Amino acid sequence: MKPRMRPRTNPGASLPTSPASPGSSPGAAVPAALPAPAGTAPAVRRSRTAPWVFAGPAAALFLVFFAYPLAASFVQSLQTTDGGVTRWAGAEQYTRMLDDPSFLRSLANVALILVVQVPVMIGLALALAYVLNQSWLRWRATLRTAYFLPAVTTLVAYAVVFRVLLKTDGGAVNQILGTQVDWLNDPFWARVALIASITWRWAGYNAIILLAGLQAVGREQYEAAAIDGAGALTTFLRVILPQLRPVVLFCSITSTIGTLQLFDEPLVLTGGGPADATLTPILYLYQVGFRQFDFGYAAAIAWVVVALVGGLSYLQFRYLGRERP
Amino acid sequence: MKRALVWLAAVAGAAVSVIPFYWMVVAATHDDGELFASPPPFLPGGELMSNLVALESTIHFSRVMATSLWTAVVYTALSALVSAMCGYGLAKYRFRGRGLLLGTVLATMMIPFQVLLVPLFQMMASVGWVDSYQAIIVPFLANSFGIFLMRQAFLDFPDELLESGRLDGAGDLRIFYGIVLPCVRPQLGALVIFTFMAQWNAFIWPLLMLNSEERFTVPVALNHLIGLSHVDYAGLMLGAFLATLPLTLVFLLFQRQFVSGLLGGALKG
Numbered sequence: 001m002k003p004r005m006r007p008r009t010n011p012g013a014s015l016p017t018s019p020a021s022p023g024s025s026p027g028a029a030v031p032a033a034l035p036a037p038a039g040t041a042p043a044v045r046r047s048r049t050a051p052w053v054f055a056g057p058a059a060a061l062f063l064v065f066f067a068y069p070l071a072a073s074f075v076q077s078l079q080t081t082d083g084g085v086t087r088w089a090g091a092e093q094y095t096r097m098l099d100d101p102s103f104l105r106s107l108a109n110v111a112l113i114l115v116v117q118v119p120v121m122i123g124l125a126l127a128l129a130y131v132l133n134q135s136w137l138r139w140r141a142t143l144r145t146a147y148f149l150p151a152v153t154t155l156v157a158y159a160v161v162f163r164v165l166l167k168t169d170g171g172a173v174n175q176i177l178g179t180q181v182d183w184l185n186d187p188f189w190a191r192v193a194l195i196a197s198i199t200w201r202w203a204g205y206n207a208i209i210l211l212a213g214l215q216a217v218g219r220e221q222y223e224a225a226a227i228d229g230a231g232a233l234t235t236f237l238r239v240i241l242p243q244l245r246p247v248v249l250f251c252s253i254t255s256t257i258g259t260l261q262l263f264d265e266p267l268v269l270t271g272g273g274p275a276d277a278t279l280t281p282i283l284y285l286y287q288v289g290f291r292q293f294d295f296g297y298a299a300a301i302a303w304v305v306v307a308l309v310g311g312l313s314y315l316q317f318r319y320l321g322r323e324r325p
Numbered sequence: 326m327k328r329a330l331v332w333l334a335a336v337a338g339a340a341v342s343v344i345p346f347y348w349m350v351v352a353a354t355h356d357d358g359e360l361f362a363s364p365p366p367f368l369p370g371g372e373l374m375s376n377l378v379a380l381e382s383t384i385h386f387s388r389v390m391a392t393s394l395w396t397a398v399v400y401t402a403l404s405a406l407v408s409a410m411c412g413y414g415l416a417k418y419r420f421r422g423r424g425l426l427l428g429t430v431l432a433t434m435m436i437p438f439q440v441l442l443v444p445l446f447q448m449m450a451s452v453g454w455v456d457s458y459q460a461i462i463v464p465f466l467a468n469s470f471g472i473f474l475m476r477q478a479f480l481d482f483p484d485e486l487l488e489s490g491r492l493d494g495a496g497d498l499r500i501f502y503g504i505v506l507p508c509v510r511p512q513l514g515a516l517v518i519f520t521f522m523a524q525w526n527a528f529i530w531p532l533l534m535l536n537s538e539e540r541f542t543v544p545v546a547l548n549h550l551i552g553l554s555h556v557d558y559a560g561l562m563l564g565a566f567l568a569t570l571p572l573t574l575v576f577l578l579f580q581r582q583f584v585s586g587l588l589g590g591a592l593k594g
Contacts, residue, residue: 055415059426161345167558261439268551
């Protein structure tokens with residue numbers, strides 16, 4: 001996720017000046033000792049080779065392993081392959097999705113998680129952050145560590161643990177609750193299990209981010225609100241929360257993106273089943289592309305996910321990110 | 326009174342966070358029969374060694390751990406170097422194509438990498454890299470997040486120091502390694518932790534690339550174990566425990582750096 005850019009006082013940082021016009025003699029690097037033009041930091045060097053020594057390896061890697069496959073993937077999404085013959089398909093792969101119950105199911109599944117799990121988790125994380133920020137809380141440091149611990153676990157490892165905990169026969173959860181719930185094989189409970197697992201993994205992580213945001217709020221603001229006669233809840237909602245808006249936005253966008261890219265957990269926990277109840281778009285992409293080897297369709301699904309990530313991030317930025325109304 | 330209730334709730338929630346870890350230890354030290362007995366075991370048992378032996382014979386788990394470790398170390402070292410250098414170039418030089426490169430860095434951060442899976446897979450197949458270690462190391466070496474993080478760090482670096490290095494006759498690379506890099510150690514540490522963790526946890530790409538058991542990384546091996554016709558649950562839990570152990574230890578020892586690495590400067594500024 002993109003860290004916020006700070007406004008810089010470094011002049012010229014955002015102005016890509018063109019040091020050499022195409023007509024100027026090639027190879028004549030502007031000497032660093034030359035008086036810097038206005039608006040350029042003095043030590044920032046204008047050299048032809050030196051910057052590419054530093055940026056070159058990354059640029060080459062991006063070209064080969066990002067720009068090319070990105071373009072190839074888009075072209076692929078407009079093609080179809082029948083019996084080894086690839087032909088132009090236009091928007092066919094995209095319209096195909098509209099009649100594909102599995103794909104639509106996968107979208108509905110992540111929509112459910114976006115509507116239910118993300119807000120609940122962020123609310124939970126906010127409450128947690130607030131409590132963990134209280135100076136009277138005993139064992140505060142230990143509790144913070146405990147809440148953050150799940151964020152350190154390998155996704156596949158924790159999914160494996162939950163799968164065993166939730167085993168129908170003899171699984172610890174069923175034994176302790178005294179139930180016989182078929183957690184991973186019943187459509188409803190499989191979704192519950194998936195949502196509970198993700199929440200376990202990420203709530204503490206988001207709480208720690210929000211806590212860092214809370215700690216930036218000065219003590220005097222609480223005191224001022226208290227003098228004005230505001231209760232703890234009013235203070236939090238009216239004074240503290242508005243200042244946390246950028247951090248909440250960060251959590252909400254990263255969680256949205258994470259949800260749209262969900263793969264490890266559903267694959268390991270349920271394999272996307274039962275009856276596609278926990279299928280996600282990326283898991284479906286994986287099945288279509290690498291089980292059925294329908295590359296064109298897989299590429300088209302990927303681009304729909306790209307569009308969703310972009311669109312939802314933009315909407316959240318627009319509606320959560322604006323300054324005070 | 327109210328505080329006591331809030332505190333109790335906080336402790337209960339923390340217990341929920343930690344119990345799966347504890348249970349992993351419990352499960353890894355019992356055999357399958359004890360594991361699913363009624364009532365389930367609540368204390369660690371005595372089957373750790375036999376589970377280890379079983380896990381070793383099923384999938385050679387020590388080799389799996391070693392593979393994960395060395396590929397993650399190599400990846401982290403190379404990727405941190407590439408990222409730091411690129412971040413430095415973007416922060417301290419003006420050059421043609423700089424805007425385009427910065428735009429690419431931002432784009433890769435926002436575009437889900439899964440969109441690259443199919444073409445990357447075909448690229449790997451065409452150069453014969455499928456089922457090779459370089460396939461899980463090379464393609465994602467340029468880490469846009471790391472580049473951005475390092476660029477931010479270098480932007481804060483005072484130009485006067487670079488200038489004085491130049492007056493002393495030091496070349497560009499010499500300045501970078503001798504003067505600049507030692508000054509951004511905290512950010513570099515955060516980047517290393519973040520990168521290592523990402524590679525240690527990487528799943529979908531290694532799953533696509535690694536076919537033969539002797540090259541499996543930890544997540545791929547765990548996924549393989551759970552798909553076997555006869556699942557050894559205790560062994561599986563031991564594997565999950567071993568997979569989690571290194572990062573958990575690093576986290577407990579270097580909590581501050583770890584958290585800043587994971588949050589990745591999200592809150593910087």
